[in-house]
Amino acid sequence: MLLTAEMFLTRHLKPNEMHVCPFALPFSNTVRLEDQFRKVHIPDVMIEGSTADFSMVAGDFLEVYEDQQEEWNAIVTCYFIDTAKNIVRYIELIHALLRTGGVWVNTGPLLYHFEGHAKEPSIELSVEEIRLLCKRVGLEIEHEQFGESTYAQNMHSMHQTVYRTWSFRARKVAVNVQ
Ligand SMILES: C[S@@+](CC[C@H](N)C(=O)[O-])C[C@H]1O[C@@H](n2cnc3c(N)ncnc32)[C@H](O)[C@@H]1O
CATH class of the missing domain: 3.40.50.150 (Vaccinia Virus protein VP39)
Structure with missing residues (x-):
């Protein structure tokens, strides 16, 4: 979880540059396979350019x-x-x-x-x-x-x-x- 967050927050990604499939592994309660393997594009909200003093601490x-x-x-x-x-x-x-x-x-x-x-x-x-x-x-x-x-x-x-x-x-x- 921390490694993934670190990548999202420090790699200067462009909006929607990458995708993850967060629902791929659980097999129960699936209606359509495309629901299970659907992609979520990230980052959807850009932190860069914000004036907020943002940090992540583990x-x-x-x-x-x-x-x-x-x-x-x-x-x-x-x-x-x-x-x-x-x-x-x-x-x-x-x-x-x-x-x-x-x-x-x-x-x-x-x-x-x-x-x-x-x-x-x-x-x-x-x-x-x-x-x-x-x-x-x-x-x-x-x-x-x-x-x-x-x-x-x-x-x-x-x-x-x-x-x-x-x-x-x-x-x-x-x-x-x-
Ligand atoms: C249910 S998640 C909520 C995460 C995030 N706030 C959100 O809304 O998605 C609980 C978070 O608390 C973190 N956590 C659990 N115990 C902690 C502790 N003692 N100190 C710091 N973080 C802790 C977990 O690693 C997890 O990221």
């Missing part, structure tokens, strides 16, 4: 970013927070990385990756528990909504998964020091 979120306290104005997490073994640590780090007034925008389900793993301890908080945790660490949820979303799947397959996603924007609020 590693454990909790380790890679721990030295960047209060360096970020915004953090976006998409289908990510449920990858945590301990979501409390993710949220505490997101809070620490943001400057006061900075925002955390999140979307995704809570399909905890380590739930039920016998050898991996895992904390699976509910939406209402995450709301409380955010408040406790100093992240004020300003807006939230539930929606429906698929994730990286073959829309022509006979098997479709739709997640009920929770999206919110939380802001790091100033703490009153007595």
Whole structure:
């Protein structure tokens, strides 16, 4: 996954210059072979030329970013927070990385990756528990909504998964020091 992403992001590809066949390997639930082997052209969205300061970092979120306290104005997490073994640590780090007034925008389900793993301890908080945790660490949820979303799947397959996603924007609020 990282090698592929590295190639897409650093090879200065022209729009739609390459293609991949992301649905070629699963054979179940196929209606037409052309659905299974269809090409997806990449890159469909060009990052080059954008004024955004873009970087890709490989590693454990909790380790890679721990030295960047209060360096970020915004953090976006998409289908990510449920990858945590301990979501409390993710949220505490997101809070620490943001400057006061900075925002955390999140979307995704809570399909905890380590739930039920016998050898991996895992904390699976509910939406209402995450709301409380955010408040406790100093992240004020300003807006939230539930929606429906698929994730990286073959829309022509006979098997479709739709997640009920929770999206919110939380802001790091100033703490009153007595
Ligand atoms: C469901 S994918 C979402 C990827 C992307 N945000 C998207 O929306 O397509 C979860 C991602 O989190 C990454 N991930 C899992 N655990 C991680 C960790 N501890 N630190 C950093 N990344 C992690 C996985 O490698 C994977 O790329």
